[in-house]
Amino acid sequence: MALLQISEPGEATAPHQHRLAAGIDLGTTNSLVATVKSGEALTLANEDGQHLLPSVVQYQKNNIVVGSAAQQAAATDPHNTISSVKRFMGRGINDVKADAHGYEFIETESVPRIRTVAGDVSAVEVSSQILANLKQRVEESLGGELQGVVITVPAYFDDAQRQATKDAARLAGLNVLRLLNEPTAAAVAYGLDTGSEGVHAIYDLGGGTFDISILRLNRGVFEVLATAGDSALGGDDMDRSIAIWMASEAGVELDDAYLLRRMMNEARRAKEALTNADSVDVSVELAEGKQWTGSLNTEKFNELVDGLIKKTLLPCRRAMRDAGVSIEEINDVVMVGGSTRVPRVREKITDFFAKPPLVDIDPDKVVAVGAAIQADALVGNKPDDEMLLLDVNPLSLGIETMGGLVEKVIPRNTTIPVARAQEFTTFKDGQTAMAVHVLQGERELVDDCRSLARFELRDIPPMVAGAARILVTFQVDADGLLEVTAKEQTSGVEASVQVKPSYGLEDNEIERMLRENFEHAKDDVEARKLREQQVEADRVLEAINAALVEDGDALLNDEERATIVASLERLKQARENESAPKIKYAIDVADKATADFAAKRMDASINKALSGHTLDEFE
Amino acid sequence: MDRNYFELFALPVSFDVDLSSLSQRYQDLQRSAHPDKFTNATDRERRISMQQASIINEAYQALKDPLKRAQYMLSLNNIDTNSESNTVMDTAFLMQQMELREALDDIMEVSEPLSALEIFSADIETQIHNLISQCQNCFSDNSQDSLKQAEGLTLQLQFLYRLREEVEDREEALL
Numbered sequence: 001m002a003l004l005q006i007s008e009p010g011e012a013t014a015p016h017q018h019r020l021a022a023g024i025d026l027g028t029t030n031s032l033v034a035t036v037k038s039g040e041a042l043t044l045a046n047e048d049g050q051h052l053l054p055s056v057v058q059y060q061k062n063n064i065v066v067g068s069a070a071q072q073a074a075a076t077d078p079h080n081t082i083s084s085v086k087r088f089m090g091r092g093i094n095d096v097k098a099d100a101h102g103y104e105f106i107e108t109e110s111v112p113r114i115r116t117v118a119g120d121v122s123a124v125e126v127s128s129q130i131l132a133n134l135k136q137r138v139e140e141s142l143g144g145e146l147q148g149v150v151i152t153v154p155a156y157f158d159d160a161q162r163q164a165t166k167d168a169a170r171l172a173g174l175n176v177l178r179l180l181n182e183p184t185a186a187a188v189a190y191g192l193d194t195g196s197e198g199v200h201a202i203y204d205l206g207g208g209t210f211d212i213s214i215l216r217l218n219r220g221v222f223e224v225l226a227t228a229g230d231s232a233l234g235g236d237d238m239d240r241s242i243a244i245w246m247a248s249e250a251g252v253e254l255d256d257a258y259l260l261r262r263m264m265n266e267a268r269r270a271k272e273a274l275t276n277a278d279s280v281d282v283s284v285e286l287a288e289g290k291q292w293t294g295s296l297n298t299e300k301f302n303e304l305v306d307g308l309i310k311k312t313l314l315p316c317r318r319a320m321r322d323a324g325v326s327i328e329e330i331n332d333v334v335m336v337g338g339s340t341r342v343p344r345v346r347e348k349i350t351d352f353f354a355k356p357p358l359v360d361i362d363p364d365k366v367v368a369v370g371a372a373i374q375a376d377a378l379v380g381n382k383p384d385d386e387m388l389l390l391d392v393n394p395l396s397l398g399i400e401t402m403g404g405l406v407e408k409v410i411p412r413n414t415t416i417p418v419a420r421a422q423e424f425t426t427f428k429d430g431q432t433a434m435a436v437h438v439l440q441g442e443r444e445l446v447d448d449c450r451s452l453a454r455f456e457l458r459d460i461p462p463m464v465a466g467a468a469r470i471l472v473t474f475q476v477d478a479d480g481l482l483e484v485t486a487k488e489q490t491s492g493v494e495a496s497v498q499v500k501p502s503y504g505l506e507d508n509e510i511e512r513m514l515r516e517n518f519e520h521a522k523d524d525v526e527a528r529k530l531r532e533q534q535v536e537a538d539r540v541l542e543a544i545n546a547a548l549v550e551d552g553d554a555l556l557n558d559e560e561r562a563t564i565v566a567s568l569e570r571l572k573q574a575r576e577n578e579s580a581p582k583i584k585y586a587i588d589v590a591d592k593a594t595a596d597f598a599a600k601r602m603d604a605s606i607n608k609a610l611s612g613h614t615l616d617e618f619e
Numbered sequence: 620m621d622r623n624y625f626e627l628f629a630l631p632v633s634f635d636v637d638l639s640s641l642s643q644r645y646q647d648l649q650r651s652a653h654p655d656k657f658t659n660a661t662d663r664e665r666r667i668s669m670q671q672a673s674i675i676n677e678a679y680q681a682l683k684d685p686l687k688r689a690q691y692m693l694s695l696n697n698i699d700t701n702s703e704s705n706t707v708m709d710t711a712f713l714m715q716q717m718e719l720r721e722a723l724d725d726i727m728e729v730s731e732p733l734s735a736l737e738i739f740s741a742d743i744e745t746q747i748h749n750l751i752s753q754c755q756n757c758f759s760d761n762s763q764d765s766l767k768q769a770e771g772l773t774l775q776l777q778f779l780y781r782l783r784e785e786v787e788d789r790e791e792a793l794l
Binding site: 148178221314321377386388390414415416417418419420475478539540543544547591594595598602605610 | 644654663668674677
């Protein structure tokens with residue numbers, strides 16, 4: 001057996017290599033990608049010099065078009081051209097039918113699909129096309145394969161919407177380092193840019209979503225105190241209000257998909273024109289070649305959108321209340337998202353916060369820039385970085401109890417990651433199974449909350465009612481995704497679920513889609529799997545070697561070190577010569593061999609973190 | 620790793636917590652434990668990091684807020700204030716609470732409910748503030764008697780926190 005080489009303590013395992021990472025803002029209307037180059041985070045343009053990629057995908061019989069070209073096709077081919085797909089992410093058939101935007105939705109066993117000439121497609125697949133386009137843009141620009149990305153999501157996205165976003169990334173072949181909340185990303189870009197400290201409100205009104213986050217900035221720490229919002233409210237709704245007004249002025253119904261698209265396009269143009277003008281002429285082609293023309297002035301426009309803007313103020317109040325800060329305590333209000341260009345929005349926000357908001361940073365790019373900064377840190381390009389983002393879960397998480405009521409386990413605006421456990425018991429004598437129904441939302445009745453998942457804990461030993469002690473544990477990770485476990489305490493019977501179904505894709509569906517994608521790309525699935533395991537093996541080898549160099553001498557005896565070194569040697573061999581499953585097995589063995597070491601390292605690191613503080617008062 | 624929350628933050632077990640130093644230590648701990656610092660680590664290290672960061676968050680929440688801190692300190696003495704069976708409650712206090720709730724219902728009927736709510740809410744803040752200083756005294760003297768007293772005060776505090784939430788809900792409903 002060849003001896004494993006170990007470098008001197010203090011010497012890095014390898015000369016530090018710059019890893020390629022990017023931040024992606026997957027928006028309702030437009031998407032962007034940014035990356036850190038020579039210390040500066042910049043958005044990347046396509047070959048035509050465009051930074052914004054319209055989030056529009058056109059499905060043709062044998063081709064898929066993404067971006068501006070697809071956007072131009074929207075009016076002539078509305079059924080096959082999908083825009084604002086973000087609104088449908090993680091949503092069930094009833095949600096999308098109520099807000100179908102003229103698409104034909106098909107109910108399936110899992111997620112709803114949109115009918116197109118190229119077959120029925122889910123929102124996750126449409127989003128993955130947008131992500132794949134940006135992936136290609138950044139890889140061509142950087143000249144290499146991306147190691148990981150940070151993808152932004154509205155802070156108010158629920159578990160199903162976050163999971164759907166992660167699934168889309170997986171389909172696009174992206175390694176997601178973190179899902180980052182959009183207002184937090186904006187705060188990072190803004191805060192690092194200006195070096196400001198104190199309490200900030202980020203008001204983020206995009207094409208289809210609204211978020212308000214209250215953060216405290218201190219010594220590189222971005223601590224989100226509270227967030228609130230509406231995941232179906234944005235510039236789209238302003239366009240819709242204008243379109244409805246134009247239709248009524250023109251005396252037509254908006255029941256035709258082609259006319260609706262033309263109206264929406266003209267509405268958006270009018271809205272944008274009113275940013276710098278008091279009045280704008282509008283003109284739409286009706287049926288049978290008839291043309292309607294009219295005029296929209298600021299007064300009328302304000303009247304049409306005031307209701308929508310008012311809808312953003314209640315979340316602002318709620319976020320301040322949850323954060324425990326008053327309007328006077330907010331140092332700055334930062335405007336993010338294209339819809340904050342609307343002068344009326346700025347006016348109303350100035351009134352509400354009693355101070356003019358900051359509008360000098362590009363509201364379209366700031367989210368992607370913040371995501372790129374975090375991606376650069378997470379991928380390991382800034383090992384001594386002081387930056388730390390502490391985010392919260394936007395909605396309360398709970399469980400169904402008797403009578404259709406929801407018992408909250410984790411309230412909204414709790415800092416993540418978070419784990420909470422609660423004990424439940426049986427209702428009937430001899431009850432041997434318990435249905436666990438996981439819900440998200442603020443209301444007390446099950447019917448008013450969003451169902452996230454259902455699972456069953458079986459084989460509970462028969463006992464009298466109330467004797468079983470069933471501990472249900474909720475764990476929310478740093479991406480805001482939930483995992484639930486249930487365990488009967490007296491017998492040890494256990495069940496767990498990675499919260500997924502209800503409105504999500506099943507793992508095997510994603511697997512199948514991946515397979516189909518590869519078939520199109522003439523790629524070999526097996527080769528791909530092998531490559532993935534090799535990359536994973538490299539990562540594990542590097543991580544454990546670095547840990548040995550750092551803490552091996554201090555925390556391990558000779559025997560412990562020998563076991564770890566042997567498992568690494570085995571993994572190295574597997575990585576060079578063996579199949580994907582064998583590499584995976586060797587990774588698991590190495591992981592087990594380092595279990596105690598990993599726990600000791602964490603303990604030592606915690607002790608070290610506070611070593612500067614005295615403990616005199618103690619003991 | 621079975622440290623209590625005070626030990627985790629290297630702070631003495633005391634109701635008097637210096638909030639700025641607590642927040643400073645919280646940030647220092649998260650800088651070394653947060654999952655963002657372990658994105659390139661092994662799955663096991665990432666799992667441990669998530670668990671440890673969850674504990675630090677929980678501990679910070681428990682020590683930051685006076686009510687949660689009181690509840691936690693009582694739990695260290697095996698007194699559970701969260702269970703519904705705990706009824707160590709002063710009758711006079713309960714009567715007063717019922718009156719407060721009735722007063723709150725009446726407020727919703729007056730002509731200027733928002734400003735009336737504001738006055739009502741200021742009164743509750745004063746009561747909360749008083750209870751917290753009483754708690755402070757009880758916890759500083761660690762006898763069985765004063766712990767019993769602290770338990771009663773904590774239950775009253777729970778009551779007032781819920782009432783405060785109710786006031787906020789009504790405020791929201793009026794806007």
